[in-house]
Amino acid sequence: MKRLLIVTLVAAVPHRTAGAQGTAVVYGSVADTVGQPLRGVVRVVGSGFTSVADARGRYRLAVPPGRVTLRVSHIGFGPVVDTVTVAAGDSLEHDYRLRASALELQPTIVTAAKHSQLLDQAVTSVALVSDTDLARRAVSTVDEAVNLAPGVLFLNGQVNVRGSSGFVEGLGSRVLLLVDGIPANQGDRGGIDWDMVPLADVERVEIVKGAGSSLYGSAALGGVVNLITRDIPVGFHGRVRGTAGVYADPPADVWTFRDYTGALGGLDGTASYGTERLRGSLTLGGRHSDGYREQDRSDQWETSGKGEWRLRPDTRLTASGAWTSHQYEVFPTWCVPNACDTRGEAFQPFRIDPSGRGSYTRSSKGYVAATLDRTASPTFVWQARGSWLRTHFTDVNPDDQSVSNRLGAEVRGVLRPFGDDDRVVTAGVEGARTDVTSDIFGDHTQGEFAAYGEAEGRLGRLRLSVGTRLDYLGVDAAGRSVVVSPRIGAVVPTAAGRWRASVGRGFRAPTLAERFVTTRAFGFDVIPNPDLDPETAWSFEVGDALSLGSRGRLDAALFWTEARRLLEPTFVLVPPDSVPKIQIRNLSRAELRGLDASLTVLPVPALTATVAYLFLDSRDLATGSVLSFRPKHLLTLGADYRWRALSVGGDFRYTSRIERIELEAVFGRDPRVAAKVLDVRAGWQHGPLSARLLVANALNYIYNLVPRTLEPVRTFSVVLTWTY
Amino acid sequence: MRSRVSCAALIAVVLACDAGLHPTTACPGICGTVTFRGAVPDSTQAVYVVAYHTFPHSRDSLFTFQPPVTSLQGLPLDGAPAFYALPVDAGRYEWVLAVWVKQGFTLATADSTLREAGYYRDPADTSQPGVLTVDTSRPDSIDFMIDFGQMHPPCRYYDPPCP
DSSP states (O other): OHHHHHHHHHHHHHHHHHTSTTOEEEEEEEEETTSOBOOOEEEETTTOOEEEOOTTSEEEEEEOSEEEEEEEEETTEEEEEEEEEEOTTOEEEOOEEEOBOSSOOSOOEEOTTSSOEEGGGOSSOEEEEOHHHHHHHTOSSHHHHHHTSTTEEEETTEEEETTOSOOSTTOSOSEEEEETTEEOSOTTTOOOOTTSSOGGGEEEEEEEESOOHHHHOTTTTSEEEEEEEOOOOSEEEEEEEEEEEEEOOOSSGGGOOOSSOOEEEEEEEEEEEEOSSEEEEEEEEEEEEOOSSSSOOEEEEEEEEEEEEEEETTEEEEEEEEEEEEEEEOOOOEEOBTTBOOTTBSOEEEEEOGGGTTOEEEEEEEEEEEEEEEEEETTEEEEEEEEEEEEEEEEETTTEEEEEEEEEEEEEEEEOTTSSTTEEEEEEEEEEEEEEEETTTEEEEEEEEEEEEEEEEEETTEEEEEEEEEEEEEETTEEEEEEEEEEEEEEEEETTEEEEEEEEEEEEOOOHHHHHOOEEETTEEEEOOTTOOOEEEEEEEEEEEEEOGGGEEEEEEEEEEEEEEEEEEEEEOOTTOOSOEEEEEEEEEEEEEEEEEEEEEEEETTEEEEEEEEEEEEEETTTOOBOTTOOSEEEEEEEEEEETTEEEEEEEEEEOOOOOOSOHHHHTTSOOOOEEEEEEEEEEEETTEEEEEEEETTTOOBOBSSTTOBOOOOEEEEEEEEEO | OHHHHHHHHHHHHHHHTSOBSOOOBOOSSEEEEEEEESOOOTTEEEEEEEEESSOOOSGGGTTOOBSOGGGOOOOOOSSSOEEEEEOOOSEEESEEEEEEEETTOOGGGHHHHEEEEEEOEETTEEEEEOOEEESSSOOOOOOEEEETTSOBOGGGGSSSOOO
16 A cells, blocks of 8 residues: 555656646657666656656656757666757657667766767767676675776775776876865875775766866876766655675685684665655665775764755755765784794785784765755756765874864756757866874865866867866865866767777876875884975877677777876985984876777677787886886786576776885885786666676685785675665 | 687686685795603703704804804794704705704803704604705705604714713
């Protein structure tokens, strides 16, 4: 009876609003190719108007009058993008048939240019991780979801896009994280808290490769990762997801470190309710892991919420936020002779160096944001937003703590003079104030102010994009710097694919941690350097996206980045001391160039296969040596097969042996191998229930990417999801 | 096309069959495990494992062992079997033994403050010391027992031996 009441309410709400002046309605059905109804999501691209089809596949969606682009999607099926024109007060029936596929072959909408555009219009490479990818991989965290994207490699939690960041213990990421367009790198260290947003909230991830500072400013030196959270559909909806799993024991008896099998588990739930005017959602979740090695336990609690208020058909206010509390033991480095009893082994990868015994971190992080979107006219939309990002960590052994707050605001307008995508002008201003209170970074503030603009237009077959951004940075009323980041790019369709080329400048301002850190590391004092300058880079790219019809898609790009004044830790002698100290300085010039290619094919409709390959040639231009922590080859193979309610698939990732690491004198004799990791998975879906089995690192390949830090062993997990 | 996909999957599996990192003995020359018998004397300063190229038949050759004194590492004396690793040069070694060192040791008092506490024995004739050859292969199971109740002064092995 209650269910009947809810269905009645949900059905009634759109009817009541559809008749309102100033809106239009699109309605119809969503089904698969044999006519089975699907609870597909129908969304107006770029506006947040969303509807979820009911159990009979029927949907009803209020839309702004005029020409709108709809995206219809359902997990496990290729989405459909459709453009319709409907007058105010009118209604239009459209039925959609989705093809079973783990691959999106239809035109895809991305927001890399700070406005909605087709993927094929982007002048730089954009990799996508869709909700389908997230579901079939059955991953639990955002970084796991991003990790297998073409050209992306995680080094102990630090993201590299085409080798951008290397590994610097999480400090100063050269990739910018955005959550719905809001910058979310830590205010003090500049790293990325991948656990800040629950994966349950993420609808898709866009990874913009190459320098993106012309629109996004600091930290977008090597790329931008934008997490797009889920829209809230009309009606009651809910989702509960439970995860349970176990870690493999060490493959050799001599590596045994505990007398039980490590386990992991988690539970998260999302509930949402929406009408045409008001919508809200809340997510709660928690996870525990015993870890796969000694001193590796973690507990995490997370919550997030989102609310939308449609003030008028053309105006929407969105408030969102997330908060995560994460307590985790820290695995310092693995155990080697003379540091502990290695049982006669050259190293004990599952056991810790006892000097780090008892190390753990309490880390809390979160954000709140409010965004006002307004479609002022058919040719002009604008957006204003404000955000507050807070991170707080407390380390034990060594004892450190830091609190940072970042207050940000942005106003942006997008003008389409002719109401279409042939001419688009995007312009905006952005500001942020960051304060840090820390026993190792001190108490400091940093201000950032920026103005940017980019124009896109068609010149015959050529689509040209020109833009620039001016950033002003001030630290503690001193240390001011100004950075100009221009970019020019073009896309031209040919018989041999859609070619793109771009040249852009990126930069990363030194983080407050890099400027002011005072601590000890590796037995040396680390001293501050307030006079650091931003590091900069020029990125060039030429690429081609070739559609293979319904059979697949090929994307390949040659890229070249020259970076200057890269920030690196180095040993310095400060008279009268005779003992060297560690200080971060603007040191090296570097060059990163290579090939980034991906191929997706559907040999038969139910089978999807992907190949992605990154060749990276990186050099320190001062010494001629290979840059540290940049593997030369990165190969990813994937395949998924779907048969009725069942699916099976897998991914294989090969990472060539890392040729050079930092502190070669200390760690250079440690064993290093290429990484060869196979993940396999199986899934079953029946109505609102789905079950997925994932065996990560199925062959239990034992390897490390950064010194003395074991990567995850074979992990067997089951994910059960119920969706209402 | 299906066969190509299968081939690609098979290649991936074969590539990954190399097991990556694997247990590696930390043996820089001669390694093994010593076991203990008897109570550790209260006057113990340390116990070391050393190796001689040539059996020391006189006081003059008593300090010709490897590794150098500066590289010696004392064994843990908690009664549990202990792994030892001697970073020694390649070559032939006639005697691998544990040396007990008494508190107050000096070079002048070596004969009274040092004791042989056990040695690696020839598997074919356990009354004789075992002879080792260290080359590219590192002997890693040179196991023997330390018996604190059966320790002998170095002069026992001189030529002639002490009374």
